[in-house]
Amino acid sequence: MTRPVITLTxxxxxxxxxxxxxxxxxxxxxPEAALVDISHQIRPQAIQQAAYVLASATPYFPDGAVHLVVxxxxxxxxxxxxxxxxxRAIYVAPDNGVLNIALExxxxxxAVRLTESRYRLPDVSATFHGRDIFAxxxxxxxxxxxxxxxxxxxxxADLITLPNLKPRPEGSTTWLGQVLHTDHFGNLITNFQCTxxxxxxxxxxxxxxxxxxxxxxxxxxxxxxxxxVAYVGSSGRLEIAVREGNAAALLGVDVGExxxxxxxx
Amino acid sequence: MTRPVITLTxxxxxxxxxxxxxxxxxxxxxPEAALVDISHQIRPQAIQQAAYVLASATPYFPDGAVHLVVxxxxxxxxxxxxxxxxxRAIYVAPDNGVLNIALExxxxxxAVRLTESRYRLPDVSATFHGRDIFAxxxxxxxxxxxxxxxxxxxxxADLITLPNLKPRPEGSTTWLGQVLHTDHFGNLITNFQCTxxxxxxxxxxxxxxxxxxxxxxxxxxxxxxxxxVAYVGSSGRLEIAVREGNAAALLGVDVGExxxxxxxx
Amino acid sequence: MTRPVITLTxxxxxxxxxxxxxxxxxxxxxPEAALVDISHQIRPQAIQQAAYVLASATPYFPDGAVHLVVxxxxxxxxxxxxxxxxxRAIYVAPDNGVLNIALExxxxxxAVRLTESRYRLPDVSATFHGRDIFAxxxxxxxxxxxxxxxxxxxxxADLITLPNLKPRPEGSTTWLGQVLHTDHFGNLITNFQCTxxxxxxxxxxxxxxxxxxxxxxxxxxxxxxxxxVAYVGSSGRLEIAVREGNAAALLGVDVGExxxxxxxx
Numbered sequence: 101m102t103r104p105v106i107t108l109t110x111x112x113x114x115x116x117x118x119x120x121x122x123x124x125x126x127x128x129x130x131p132e133a134a135l136v137d138i139s140h141q142i143r144p145q146a147i148q149q150a151a152y153v154l155a156s157a158t159p160y161f162p163d164g165a166v167h168l169v170v171x172x173x174x175x176x177x178x179x180x181x182x183x184x185x186x187x188r189a190i191y192v193a194p195d196n197g198v199l200n201i202a203l204e205x206x207x208x209x210x211a212v213r214l215t216e217s218r219y220r221l222p223d224v225s226a227t228f229h230g231r232d233i234f235a236x237x238x239x240x241x242x243x244x245x246x247x248x249x250x251x252x253x254x255x256x257a258d259l260i261t262l263p264n265l266k267p268r269p270e271g272s273t274t275w276l277g278q279v280l281h282t283d284h285f286g287n288l289i290t291n292f293q294c295t296x297x298x299x300x301x302x303x304x305x306x307x308x309x310x311x312x313x314x315x316x317x318x319x320x321x322x323x324x325x326x327x328x329v330a331y332v333g334s335s336g337r338l339e340i341a342v343r344e345g346n347a348a349a350l351l352g353v354d355v356g357e358x359x360x361x362x363x364x365x
Numbered sequence: 366m367t368r369p370v371i372t373l374t375x376x377x378x379x380x381x382x383x384x385x386x387x388x389x390x391x392x393x394x395x396p397e398a399a400l401v402d403i404s405h406q407i408r409p410q411a412i413q414q415a416a417y418v419l420a421s422a423t424p425y426f427p428d429g430a431v432h433l434v435v436x437x438x439x440x441x442x443x444x445x446x447x448x449x450x451x452x453r454a455i456y457v458a459p460d461n462g463v464l465n466i467a468l469e470x471x472x473x474x475x476a477v478r479l480t481e482s483r484y485r486l487p488d489v490s491a492t493f494h495g496r497d498i499f500a501x502x503x504x505x506x507x508x509x510x511x512x513x514x515x516x517x518x519x520x521x522a523d524l525i526t527l528p529n530l531k532p533r534p535e536g537s538t539t540w541l542g543q544v545l546h547t548d549h550f551g552n553l554i555t556n557f558q559c560t561x562x563x564x565x566x567x568x569x570x571x572x573x574x575x576x577x578x579x580x581x582x583x584x585x586x587x588x589x590x591x592x593x594v595a596y597v598g599s600s601g602r603l604e605i606a607v608r609e610g611n612a613a614a615l616l617g618v619d620v621g622e623x624x625x626x627x628x629x630x
Numbered sequence: 631m632t633r634p635v636i637t638l639t640x641x642x643x644x645x646x647x648x649x650x651x652x653x654x655x656x657x658x659x660x661p662e663a664a665l666v667d668i669s670h671q672i673r674p675q676a677i678q679q680a681a682y683v684l685a686s687a688t689p690y691f692p693d694g695a696v697h698l699v700v701x702x703x704x705x706x707x708x709x710x711x712x713x714x715x716x717x718r719a720i721y722v723a724p725d726n727g728v729l730n731i732a733l734e735x736x737x738x739x740x741a742v743r744l745t746e747s748r749y750r751l752p753d754v755s756a757t758f759h760g761r762d763i764f765a766x767x768x769x770x771x772x773x774x775x776x777x778x779x780x781x782x783x784x785x786x787a788d789l790i791t792l793p794n795l796k797p798r799p800e801g802s803t804t805w806l807g808q809v810l811h812t813d814h815f816g817n818l819i820t821n822f823q824c825t826x827x828x829x830x831x832x833x834x835x836x837x838x839x840x841x842x843x844x845x846x847x848x849x850x851x852x853x854x855x856x857x858x859v860a861y862v863g864s865s866g867r868l869e870i871a872v873r874e875g876n877a878a879a880l881l882g883v884d885v886g887e888x889x890x891x892x893x894x895x
Binding site: 379400 | 861
């Protein structure tokens with residue numbers, strides 16, 4: 101068997117022992133697993149941001165990877181812990197929409213609720229299902245336990261769907277979307293997914309925060325320093341940046357900021 | 366042999382090369398080790414916080430794990446580098462009390478001072494014993510060197526003890542404790558360790574920062590949004606939180622804040 | 631073959647999926663690799679800081695390690711992605727000077743430009759060469775592909791050199807250098823590289839930010855609390871700290887601050 105790979109995406113930060121405890125649980129069940137942090141700095145309970153960050157990394161992992169996501173405002177309430185198998189990977193997460201973008205790229209084939217108690221820790225706390233339910237499930241799946249053993253099947257069509265993940269039309273070629281994520285450099289990643297045809301479109305007009313940017317460039321280096329630039333980012337989405345600067349700070353915008361695009365087809 | 370596991374807990378942050386250099390030393394000695402970060406964001410030299418964060422993760426690691434802790438205000442002074450073996454794990458740390466909580470949960474059986482120079486790097490710096498003494502000791506232990514080879518035995522009763530780790534009585538059922546850790550969500554973890562009987566006690570009265578909270582809930586979801594809630598957290602301790610909010614910010618409190626509990630038995 | 635080791639040093643931060651995507655690419659090519667983060671908190675595009683942080687960790691890794699560095703203000707412009715083999719390691723980075731200090735410690739023997747498309751991802755984006763060019767190159771090299779297969783040879787003498795990495799003379803024994811890095815504790819690491827003879831020099835006089843510090847101590851513990859102290863740090867460089875305090879904050883200085891040393895020989 102090839103080496104199991106488990107990725108972790110949470111809103112736990114890295115100052116506490118929460119991520120470490122999850123990894124301890126995993127290594128007790130599946131000692132050979134390679135553990136890879138995608139991000140633990142999702143904003144607390146920001147499901148849409150987590151959905152984007154997860155889906156921008158998963159295509160680059162080898163087949164068979166298990167992706168564990170714990171951004172879970174509903175812990176302790178009635179939301180269900182689930183696992184979803186696709187042709188390339190297995191996702192383990194709360195059923196709150198956080199898998200929406202990943203499953204659009206790589207559709208689910210089988211989903212289960214994580215109801216089987218023998219694949220949980222013996223004592224399940226009320227507040228830390230990441231450690232007590234999700235981590236052991238991910239470890240068992242990575243080490244070969246078939247998905248259907250972990251709980252009762254769930255119809256894929258019944259998975260929770262997030263609102264506002266995609267832009268909506270305002271006219272024949274005008275669409276209203278939003279900023280999905282602001283990265284470490286202050287680049288703004290939007291929910292406009294581009295095709296390769298659009299990559300160099302010099303007719304698109306982008307409006308946000310009172311600014312208008314006309315035309316897509318290939319990269320930052322195609323504008324002057326400290327100028328705004330729009331381009332198709334490394335995850336295939338429309339991004340707005342400032343060359344050698346911070347667009348989020350310059351424009352004073354954050355996740356959720358409306359973005360209007362004219363000339364989008 | 367099963368795969369060796371080494372955890373790391375420090376106050377080094379993650380911006381510098383200090384943690385990376387320690388991991389390089391470890392992999393040179395014990396190449397198969399799985400390295401797991403518990404936290405590198407302990408506040409500089411906050412031994413009590415480190416003691417808590419460490420002990421809240423270690424119970425979840427497989428037997429035989431080596432837990433390396435470098436929160437070491439005394440580096441370069443007379444404090445001793447030590448290693449302590451328990452029935453489940455080995456701890457490597459400065460002898461400054463940072464292991465107190467972990468060893469209360471999982472008592473020591475044998476302790477040594479890390480005096481043997483062949484288990485150190487050839488040149489020991491005055492300021493970075495994490496790299497030069499602690500990391501090589503952890504790596505040798507994880508790869509099978511018996512504890513007694515690393516130095517002279519130290520009586521377990523002679524290990525340094527931290528003050529104020531536990532609440533003290535102020536009356537027959539009133540106790541004065543403190544906030545031990547504020548987590549990434551602003552939840553306040555106190556030094557009151559709860560039994561399972563106490564988990565739903567609706568008579569307890571908790572006073573901190575001029576606020577009084579009456580009764581323990583099962584989880585955040587049992588109060589309204591933005592309300593204060595007290596509950597037994599995932600590490601078995603009394604915690605105070607704000608549902609979908611930040612208790613540390615709301616109350617303006619930090620590590621060390623006094624917490625009084627009435628009706629504690 | 632021993633277990634491959636790959637280290638990562640970037641200015642990507644840890645909130646986004648960028649580092650995770652690079653690790654996914656690596657594990658798809660070289661599944662057994664041990665992945666070690668050195669730092670992802672290099673200031674955006676701070677090549678000199680990255681050069682220092684990298685070189686302070688690499689001597690502690692086992693022979694054969696591959697060190698991947700992506701601090702790359704020139705992504706999308708004409709700078710070249712390169713790999714350099716030394717007697718102890720392989721470095722993969724943009725050719726922008728970020729390897730200067732590491733290669734001074736451990737000189738290059740062979741350098742290539744990463745031009746061979748079969749060692750890149752099939753689609754190379756304009757903005758994320760870390761994922762599309764550097765990570766696959768590091769993974770192939772760690773798993774045994776010979777360096778010369780990755781592209782055309784480059785003369786070592788033609789590698790880009792950074793200005794201001796070393797102090798320059800202002801008189802026979804007075805030199806002007808700078809702060810290269812401020813660490814998590816606020817300690818100031820300068821570009822003065824010390825010999826072991828200098829370690830306890832009590833004649834040196836150090837001037838920065840209007841303060842004068844006379845003489846080198848062995849460690850922090852040799853001065854009173856909250857006093858300034860100069861010493862030879864764990865990477866062999868002249869450092870300035872405040873015992874149990876933060877020198878960067880106290881003096882209000884940052885990376886690039888001039889440091890004058892009198893009595894340096």
